[in-house]
Amino acid sequence: MKCIMKARPERGLAWSEQPRPEIGPEDVLVKVAKTGLCGTDLHIYEWDEWARGAVPTPIVVGHEYAGVVVEVGERAKGVRVGMRASGEGHVVGFKSRASRAGHFHLDPETRGIGVNLPGAFAEFVRVPAFNIVPLPDSVDDEIGAVLDPLGNAVHTALAYDLVGEDVLITGAGPIGIMAAAVARRAGARHVVITDVDPGRLALAGRVADVTPVDARNEDLRDAMAKLGMREGFDVGLEMSGAGAAITQMIDNMVMGGRIALLGIPPKSLAIDWTKVVFRMLTIKGIYGREMFETWYKMLALLESGLDVRGVITHRLPARDFEAGFAAMRAGGSGKVVLDWGGDLG
Ligand code: NAD
């Protein structure tokens, strides 16, 4: 099969011809239809410090996919050949206390498809049957290919009750924008989103009913005043990983405000803990998606009218994956989706 690989521990990704993955008794084989490019894939492409420490080579990359089940292991349950599916990219163990309690997303032995296990930027990907999420007819392959990051957005946005709340989202990347759309569906009153990239703020305004604020030259307090907000944001969703954004969030929360952190800071950073203490803020880290409650909620939200299609700004044949990464580097892009259906070159 044709696949996109990190062949050697150096910058770049390349096409490769590899044998089709062999499945174990509890696995399924998925024929990939569409895949999403993720910031993680860009880190692996660039071979930055995180990637050098986390990713073994050679490896097929990619973890955001939708496709169809073409082979089912003899002990794989609940899955049949022909089923359209996406799936959880975090492969968990079943030995830890958390797993045995059913909190699979808290398993410390989690490994990632396309990060430390063979990935989905390939004609075929092997997935444990446990991880498979069947797709309803109303969810097409390109939305199926972005369920992993939509799941990050849903997991973070639903960390707290949003009904009637004023929500600040820092970072209008694809996940921040989708979180804004989810926050609206979940009943937030005002949703303000910040970024330093005007293209992304414009995209946010097209996809969701939000107040975009350019953190470089606009004052968050002016936006709050225009919305009639007096005390600050009730809920903060941090989706940039930028220290400046976290500081700005802490400075603009109400007393007793609640913050969920999804963004990954590139290095350790300082927080003014005195403000956290005196404002009695709650801060919660968010990793991945809850298995499988987030998947259930997100499919139910999509089936009841959540519309995130506008976040997909680039649709390319898989053979043009380099152009997809170039679009991500150029700024202003939303999700880039690759189509594995045509001639792979
Ligand atoms: P992204 O990099 O596409 O978007 C981040 C955005 O933050 C960019 O548009 C950037 O311009 C903006 N930004 C930078 N500085 C800012 C500032 N000072 N104020 C406001 N915005 C600022 O990322 P994404 O794919 O949308 O993901 C969002 C974040 O979540 C990233 O940090 C990513 O690494 C992280 N992530 C975490 C998990 C998890 O499981 N915790 C999973 C996926 C992604």
Ligand code: ZN
């Ligand atoms: Zn991803």
